[in-house]
Amino acid sequence: MLRTLDKRQKGGTASENSVKSKSVNASNVKKPDASSETTIKPTRPEITKSEPPREPPSQKSEIRSEVILTSSSSTPIASRRIIKRNSVPPDYGRIVWITDPDAGFQAARIVDLSKSGFTLTLLHSNETVNRKYEEVFSSEEDPNKSVEDNCALMHLNEATLLNNCRLRYKQKKIYSYVANILISINPYQTIDGFYSSQKIKEYRGKSLGQKEPHIYAIADKSFREMRRHRKSQSIIVSGESGAGKTESQKAILRYLCENWGADAGPIQQRLLETNPILEAFGNAKTLRNNNSSRFGKFVQIHFADNGNVAGGHVSHYLLETSRICRQTSGERNYHIFYQLIAGSSPELYKYLALGQPHCFNYLSKGFLGFFTHSVNSQTNILKSRWSDSRFSEDSMVDDYLDFQRLENALKLTGLNEKELMFIWSTVAGILHLGNIEFEENHGDSRGGCKVSQRSEGYVDQAARLLGLETIELRMGLCARIMQTTKGGARGTLIRVPLKSYEAIAGRDALSKSIYSKLFDWLVSRINRSIPFEESTHFIGVLDVAGFEYYAVNSFEQFCINFCNEKLQNFFNERILKEEQELYEKEALNVRRIEFMDNKDCIDLFEMKGKGLFDLLDEEARLPTPSYKNFTKRAHEENRKHFRLDTPRKSKVKTHREMRDDEGLLIRHYAGSVCYETKQFVEKNDDQLHNSLQILIEQSASPLLVSLFPSATSSRPSGNKLKSQSVGSKFKSQLTILLEKLQSTGTHFVRCIKPNNQMDAWNFDGAAILSQLQCAGMTSVLKLMQDGFPSRTSFGDLYSSYQRKLPPKLARLDPRLFAKCLFRALGLDPPDFQFGVTKVFFRAGKFAEFDSGSSF
Numbered sequence: 001m002l003r004t005l006d007k008r009q010k011g012g013t014a015s016e017n018s019v020k021s022k023s024v025n026a027s028n029v030k031k032p033d034a035s036s037e038t039t040i041k042p043t044r045p046e047i048t049k050s051e052p053p054r055e056p057p058s059q060k061s062e063i064r065s066e067v068i069l070t071s072s073s074s075t076p077i078a079s080r081r082i083i084k085r086n087s088v089p090p091d092y093g094r095i096v097w098i099t100d101p102d103a104g105f106q107a108a109r110i111v112d113l114s115k116s117g118f119t120l121t122l123l124h125s126n127e128t129v130n131r132k133y134e135e136v137f138s139s140e141e142d143p144n145k146s147v148e149d150n151c152a153l154m155h156l157n158e159a160t161l162l163n164n165c166r167l168r169y170k171q172k173k174i175y176s177y178v179a180n181i182l183i184s185i186n187p188y189q190t191i192d193g194f195y196s197s198q199k200i201k202e203y204r205g206k207s208l209g210q211k212e213p214h215i216y217a218i219a220d221k222s223f224r225e226m227r228r229h230r231k232s233q234s235i236i237v238s239g240e241s242g243a244g245k246t247e248s249q250k251a252i253l254r255y256l257c258e259n260w261g262a263d264a265g266p267i268q269q270r271l272l273e274t275n276p277i278l279e280a281f282g283n284a285k286t287l288r289n290n291n292s293s294r295f296g297k298f299v300q301i302h303f304a305d306n307g308n309v310a311g312g313h314v315s316h317y318l319l320e321t322s323r324i325c326r327q328t329s330g331e332r333n334y335h336i337f338y339q340l341i342a343g344s345s346p347e348l349y350k351y352l353a354l355g356q357p358h359c360f361n362y363l364s365k366g367f368l369g370f371f372t373h374s375v376n377s378q379t380n381i382l383k384s385r386w387s388d389s390r391f392s393e394d395s396m397v398d399d400y401l402d403f404q405r406l407e408n409a410l411k412l413t414g415l416n417e418k419e420l421m422f423i424w425s426t427v428a429g430i431l432h433l434g435n436i437e438f439e440e441n442h443g444d445s446r447g448g449c450k451v452s453q454r455s456e457g458y459v460d461q462a463a464r465l466l467g468l469e470t471i472e473l474r475m476g477l478c479a480r481i482m483q484t485t486k487g488g489a490r491g492t493l494i495r496v497p498l499k500s501y502e503a504i505a506g507r508d509a510l511s512k513s514i515y516s517k518l519f520d521w522l523v524s525r526i527n528r529s530i531p532f533e534e535s536t537h538f539i540g541v542l543d544v545a546g547f548e549y550y551a552v553n554s555f556e557q558f559c560i561n562f563c564n565e566k567l568q569n570f571f572n573e574r575i576l577k578e579e580q581e582l583y584e585k586e587a588l589n590v591r592r593i594e595f596m597d598n599k600d601c602i603d604l605f606e607m608k609g610k611g612l613f614d615l616l617d618e619e620a621r622l623p624t625p626s627y628k629n630f631t632k633r634a635h636e637e638n639r640k641h642f643r644l645d646t647p648r649k650s651k652v653k654t655h656r657e658m659r660d661d662e663g664l665l666i667r668h669y670a671g672s673v674c675y676e677t678k679q680f681v682e683k684n685d686d687q688l689h690n691s692l693q694i695l696i697e698q699s700a701s702p703l704l705v706s707l708f709p710s711a712t713s714s715r716p717s718g719n720k721l722k723s724q725s726v727g728s729k730f731k732s733q734l735t736i737l738l739e740k741l742q743s744t745g746t747h748f749v750r751c752i753k754p755n756n757q758m759d760a761w762n763f764d765g766a767a768i769l770s771q772l773q774c775a776g777m778t779s780v781l782k783l784m785q786d787g788f789p790s791r792t793s794f795g796d797l798y799s800s801y802q803r804k805l806p807p808k809l810a811r812l813d814p815r816l817f818a819k820c821l822f823r824a825l826g827l828d829p830p831d832f833q834f835g836v837t838k839v840f841f842r843a844g845k846f847a848e849f850d851s852g853s854s855f
């Protein structure tokens, strides 16, 4: 078989990627704005000429190849160069992949070539179609052959990657590798025994590639590398909402705790029990995921010198606070609100003056149903607490049972009854706060408002539960205390009555502030319960939202996409740098691999002075901040910036309708996104107005007061407190996070959502392709094609043959032996290179060598 390799033709064409033409968007998620995207999309890899059929790689091979990723995306200029350089005549009769708006790609046979492209017949329908060169991709000789590691494919491109994922998913295999990166496609179904303790045992101590791809293999690798290199490790889990990030994170934590946490006693259990707490307060049903984490987190498991779990730490980022007051139709508020209604004892329910979900403004506009694991568990929830007889079944969410789990988890974390009651009272207090409505106060000549008559009861309940005086709460909501800055006596306190809409905004700001501080407090309590004094190293698992693009993109997407730019940059640098360093160390003759640098995009956000975050903060400091002024300035200050444009340059009609001072079109690494800046200024500011802060400081609940550290000393003359904006806090948090990641060894898990309906085992090719592109995977493949992603040490290679060699040969130096072997097998020199300690293979060539050389 190896002899056939010599005769294989080399070469190929490459085409520039133009994803825009393929409208790969899923139904409820809009594709990134495609304007100008040819300039930033990753490059499509080459189409190589036909090759003879070959055997599948030997499954029993004893040579273990370590497969390492080479690098990431590439520049448009580079892609244009490749097209020119690699233009190749067609190969009539050859099976290829052609782009398809629904499936991602379809198999077709080349029948003709014209100036503008190929004429092909579709394999499944025999229909004749024409395609441009850049819409045609090489296929494996046998398109039905699947591999565990995509690097074993002869042709690494987005079509073969998608096809391999599809083949495996059809076989109910959700994992595959691209070198060291794990691709995980959500099955939306529990797979029996797939994460069992038995499986955990099976993966312990096994190198990547020794067993089927699995999240446990990545967890084990990170542990082994932490021990071997005495260096902390990070596992970066990314993907869009519903892709399975949190489930992956949980599986990793379970793997590490079950293997090395037995001696940690209660800490191990506390570590695992952080999830019910974080999920109750930080997760919600969205249209994309019934159990969507609405915050980012970096969970560290700390290890003592002896390799046992010593403790942990949770860092959290950017909790979505807008959800507390309002949800999109069909979505819910945070689970805790429903859990408390569904699961509290009759006494607690009464004490908190709870009611059915539809009785509360903060819940009534969203989805009102409860979640249960099964029809049987519906009976747990008293009928008098239902708003809606429609129960939703979900294997992960059960409002009644989750409340019991939450209570246990909180107790395990060390919270006492008083603290539990504080939590329940605060959550219920927020619900009552939300029911306070306002009406015009006709008796007030200054045009202020007052609490509506029918809301009086809610003021009482909210005040009682939050430890406030009813009268103070009422006044605090309807008027603002200000200090005069000019005229009269400077510093005089005056009470300024509020209009209804201002009072509503203040009420919601108060609710959001209390809730997010409660969340911070819970995380700090979790951290107190899992101390790690003994720690020498840690394994951190990062679970943050992936790149987002919707019909309307606001400040949340702006921050999340900025975070993804930073992580993409880290991904590029880390993988490329490590690979280049290795090539140099091994004295390989490989030309430098270029990748698209997104540093300019990051600068656009975080540059001092004219960066978008700074401009937004500057706007907030003006006496009358306006989003239009901010948007105008953003465009003016960055007029020539390649990454920034006006909405009218968008390819999406609704975005083009936005005025220049209403939107920002940003060219991200994954595509262009048009942001509507309307609420940027408000959303960037999560500070309570001075008078509401004073109100909380007067609470009889010492715990509530402790959530709002007194800022009396830093309080400026009257209005808002001087503190970090949401954007600048997030920016600083990311800087710290990235520094942490830089100092660790890293592993990447790319989670993929298979379809938008959340159906089990339904592979929506176009949606998956779009995610692979956004995750930078397809561009990674391109660069791997240029490098040597598979390698094995001379020692490993030699020892796998040694037993079978005649005594004379068995004494050979391993490197010399490898050279002789390769020559004897007639391997094609461009397919491999000899380094100092290892032999490196081109993509797909190790698998060939492995299958052809086993004797």
Ligand SMILES: Nc1ncnc2c1ncn2[C@@H]1O[C@H](COP(=O)(O)OP(=O)(O)OP(=O)(O)O)[C@@H](O)[C@H]1O
Pocket (backbone or CB within 6 Å): 186, 187, 188, 189, 190, 191, 239, 240, 241, 242, 243, 244, 245, 246, 247, 248, 289, 290, 291, 292, 293, 294, 395, 396, 545, 751
């Ligand atoms: N490995 C898996 N096996 C079975 N079901 C899974 C798996 N991974 C995810 N799921 C299902 O998909 C749902 C969504 O997964 P998960 O909450 O982990 O997504 P996510 O990427 O964290 O989403 P978000 O960003 O919205 O939080 C889970 O509630 C579960 O039902």
